[in-house]
Amino acid sequence: MSAPGITEPTEAIARARAGDADAWGELYREYAPAIFRFCRRALPTREDAEDATMEIFMKLKGKLTQYDTTRSFSAWLYKVAANHCWDILRRRKIRQDKETEDVESVPLEHPEPSQLEKLIEQRSSEEVRKALEKMGARARMALVMRYYSDMSYDEIADALGVRRAFVGVVLLRARHELRQALEGNAALAAGGAL
Amino acid sequence: MSEIEERDLKHLDEMTLLLYLERQLDRGRGQEVSAHTEECEACRTLLRALERESRLLTRAMLEDSEPLPSRLAQFQEAARRSMQWIWGLAFGLAATGVYALYTGYIQPWQTQLEQAGFSGTNLLGLLIFQSPFWKGWQPVITLLEILALATLGGLAAMFVRRRIRRGSALALLFASLCAAMMLPGQASATEMRKGDRVSVAKDEVIHSDMYVAGGQIRIAGTIEGDLVVAGGDVEVSGHVLGDLLSASGQVRMTGQVDGSIRGYAGNITVKGKVGRNVMTFGGDVNIDRDSTIGGSITSFSGRLSMDGHVQRDVLAMGGQTNISGIIAGSAKIRCDELNIDSSAQIGGPVEFSGHKPPSVAEGAKLASPVHFEQLKHGPDYSSPHYYIWQLIWASAYILFGLVLFALMPAFSLQAVHSLEEQVGASFGLAVLVGFGLPIAAFITCVTVVGLFVGLSTLALWYGALHFGLVVVGALIGQWLMGRTNELWPLVGRMCVGVVIVRLFTIIPYLWFLKYIAAFWGLGAISLVIFRRFQPAVAAGSSSTPTAQPLPPNTTVGGPLPA
Numbered sequence: 001m002s003a004p005g006i007t008e009p010t011e012a013i014a015r016a017r018a019g020d021a022d023a024w025g026e027l028y029r030e031y032a033p034a035i036f037r038f039c040r041r042a043l044p045t046r047e048d049a050e051d052a053t054m055e056i057f058m059k060l061k062g063k064l065t066q067y068d069t070t071r072s073f074s075a076w077l078y079k080v081a082a083n084h085c086w087d088i089l090r091r092r093k094i095r096q097d098k099e100t101e102d103v104e105s106v107p108l109e110h111p112e113p114s115q116l117e118k119l120i121e122q123r124s125s126e127e128v129r130k131a132l133e134k135m136g137a138r139a140r141m142a143l144v145m146r147y148y149s150d151m152s153y154d155e156i157a158d159a160l161g162v163r164r165a166f167v168g169v170v171l172l173r174a175r176h177e178l179r180q181a182l183e184g185n186a187a188l189a190a191g192g193a194l
Numbered sequence: 195m196s197e198i199e200e201r202d203l204k205h206l207d208e209m210t211l212l213l214y215l216e217r218q219l220d221r222g223r224g225q226e227v228s229a230h231t232e233e234c235e236a237c238r239t240l241l242r243a244l245e246r247e248s249r250l251l252t253r254a255m256l257e258d259s260e261p262l263p264s265r266l267a268q269f270q271e272a273a274r275r276s277m278q279w280i281w282g283l284a285f286g287l288a289a290t291g292v293y294a295l296y297t298g299y300i301q302p303w304q305t306q307l308e309q310a311g312f313s314g315t316n317l318l319g320l321l322i323f324q325s326p327f328w329k330g331w332q333p334v335i336t337l338l339e340i341l342a343l344a345t346l347g348g349l350a351a352m353f354v355r356r357r358i359r360r361g362s363a364l365a366l367l368f369a370s371l372c373a374a375m376m377l378p379g380q381a382s383a384t385e386m387r388k389g390d391r392v393s394v395a396k397d398e399v400i401h402s403d404m405y406v407a408g409g410q411i412r413i414a415g416t417i418e419g420d421l422v423v424a425g426g427d428v429e430v431s432g433h434v435l436g437d438l439l440s441a442s443g444q445v446r447m448t449g450q451v452d453g454s455i456r457g458y459a460g461n462i463t464v465k466g467k468v469g470r471n472v473m474t475f476g477g478d479v480n481i482d483r484d485s486t487i488g489g490s491i492t493s494f495s496g497r498l499s500m501d502g503h504v505q506r507d508v509l510a511m512g513g514q515t516n517i518s519g520i521i522a523g524s525a526k527i528r529c530d531e532l533n534i535d536s537s538a539q540i541g542g543p544v545e546f547s548g549h550k551p552p553s554v555a556e557g558a559k560l561a562s563p564v565h566f567e568q569l570k571h572g573p574d575y576s577s578p579h580y581y582i583w584q585l586i587w588a589s590a591y592i593l594f595g596l597v598l599f600a601l602m603p604a605f606s607l608q609a610v611h612s613l614e615e616q617v618g619a620s621f622g623l624a625v626l627v628g629f630g631l632p633i634a635a636f637i638t639c640v641t642v643v644g645l646f647v648g649l650s651t652l653a654l655w656y657g658a659l660h661f662g663l664v665v666v667g668a669l670i671g672q673w674l675m676g677r678t679n680e681l682w683p684l685v686g687r688m689c690v691g692v693v694i695v696r697l698f699t700i701i702p703y704l705w706f707l708k709y710i711a712a713f714w715g716l717g718a719i720s721l722v723i724f725r726r727f728q729p730a731v732a733a734g735s736s737s738t739p740t741a742q743p744l745p746p747n748t749t750v751g752g753p754l755p756a
């Protein structure tokens with residue numbers, strides 16, 4: 001896993017770990033835009049995203065010694081960012097998850113495939129972004145972690161504090177919520193039997 | 195597939211399809227889903243829709259790359275400027291502290307020493323400039339040249355560091371330094387002799403430095419350079435135009451040495467004439483009635499008998515000192531017992547620190563009465579100075595730790611972790627490095643590599659010893675306040691821990707704890723350095739992930755059926 005379009009600057013990482021301020025500056029310039037975009041998608045406002053980006057990099061400076069150099073740097077970076085953003089959301093008590101970990105309560109029926117295809121084809125990226133902003137914090141966070149930063153199910157479970165088996169449910173519910181926001185069509189989002 | 199057949203198929207639920215798409219199903223279940231979607235049009239369509247939805251989500255999140263807000267773009271620079279300001283303040287405070295220390299404590303002490311008659315120099319000055327270590331200005335100029343070269347090398351390395359790896363720059367710098375130090379200082383031949391019995395006859399002249407090793411050494415001839423001897427029984431009755439350096443069981447110098455004598459021996463007797471200074475480390479040191487010392491005597495010995503003529507000062511530390519000769523300058527003596535005979539003459543003040551008052555014979559000619567200071571065992575708890583110094587030491591350790599933690603956060607953190615997780619290895623290395631390194635450095639000082647490398651190693655060792663105490667302080671802080679991996683919380687814990695260690699040292703009979711702490715910390719530091727030199731753990735050398743993850747943001751499922 002790596003930040004989109006970024007080749008990992010291993011030398012700068014090693015130097016930054018050794019305390020080189022210039023190397024740290026290089027890393028900041030390299031990764032700050034991607035982390036800002038991550039925060040922008042995960043948090044409600046632009047100001048929140050700016051503050052969070054700065055806080056994340058301040059935190060990273062102290063945590064850099066914990067980074068295992070045999071793993072992907074950007075994956076680790078996103079993990080720290082996800083934890084930080086989720087902490088912010090939890091502190092503000094805007095976590096509006098109505099989900100429970102009861103997998104039985106999740107709708108397991110098919111949505112209408114052709115209607116779903118049509119919906120996906122008709123919507124633009126812009127509309128999806130606007131729909132994301134309307135979503136609950138947890139659902140949005142799950143989608144951002146999975147489809148923006150390509151985090152694994154284990155990492156998502158770790159960040160959200162849920163069991164790994166529940167991550168799929170969280171993601172599916174988030175998709176339903178997204179569809180609902182896109183269409184305003186509760187029936188489609190809830191899924192109807194074939 | 196007919197309509198009836200399709201109706202009979204049990205459709206897969208959306209959850210199963212999503213997990214299949216995201217490669218979260220086990221192999222068997224994945225094959226079942228794959229087989230099913232090949233036959234079921236509705237499930238295939240839903241699978242395709244889910245995949246498109248994933249792609250749409252990724253695209254929507256990646257697009258619209260807002261430019262980094264100016265506040266964030268300037269954040270790094272602003273944070274750096276702010277840190278520079280903090281560093282400026284820290285060093286300013288440190289400089290003020292040093293100035294206060296100097297004016298409050300060091301300067302008055304120095305003045306007292308000068309009043310005690312050490313010819314306007316302090317103890318360090320006496321040791322350095324009047325002892326045989328001092329070989330004139332030429333070696334200093336050479337040292338300055340080497341330092342200047344090293345500085346230039348460092349600047350060059352900084353200049354090109356963006357082009358070459360930091361490790362390479364350091365390697366280049368050290369290689370250049372070593373090369374510079376290995377260059378021959380001056381083209382001169384050296385006479386070397388060894389054997390059970392080695393002698394230089396009376397009429398023999400050695401036109402260079404001479405190195406002699408043997409059981410019995412007799413030097414009756416003339417040595418135009420330095421004479422370096424290592425043997426069981428050494429007698430120098432000839433003329434040495436340079437310095438005499440000796441590491442022997444017994445040394446007798448009955449001839450003439452124009453330079454200085456530097457002797458490490460069980461028994462040293464000086465009966466002849468020495469042009470400059472004498473520094474002796476020995477069990478029994480005799481400066482005979484017939485001897486003349488042109489400079490000063492510095493003696494660390496079990497017993498010193500000073501019966502000759504010294505034209506400058508005497509500094510003596512040891513068990514017993516007997517003075518019956520002439521000292522033109524002052525005498526500073528710290529030993530158990532001082533006896534001044536009636537034939538003694540001392541031109542400057544005499545300062546004696548010992549456990550009992552000196553014995554001064556009636557006929558002794560002293561410029562002033564002996565200033566006697568009774569030595570006490572252990573610290574003086576009634577003196578406020580003691581507590582002020584404890585406070586200063588604690589602050590100094592905290593400042594030292596703060597600077598090193600900020601300069602080397604990763605290293606410091608690893609040292610603290612090593613301390614906690616590998617107690618045995620840390621203690622083992624502490625014994626090895628704590629005692630082995632000074633011995634190696636000492637040997638280096640007297641070998642061809644030179645004084646500079648030896649003293650630099652000793653300085654590093656000494657600094658690491660103090661850093662070791664700071665590291666142990668950080669560990670104690672962690673025990674009390676919880677473990678942390680972040681820099682500033684760790685610094686906070688270090689402050690608490692250092693204060694605790696210093697408080698423990700105030701308690702009588704527990705003073706040794708700080709030495710244990712320092713050595714333990716030194717072991718942990720050595721362990722981290724040792725690991726860093728292991729090729730397998732070259733930090734940042736590779737960041738290849740151990741397992742190849744899914745391609746970023748794109749692939750989200752198993753193969754779609756055609």
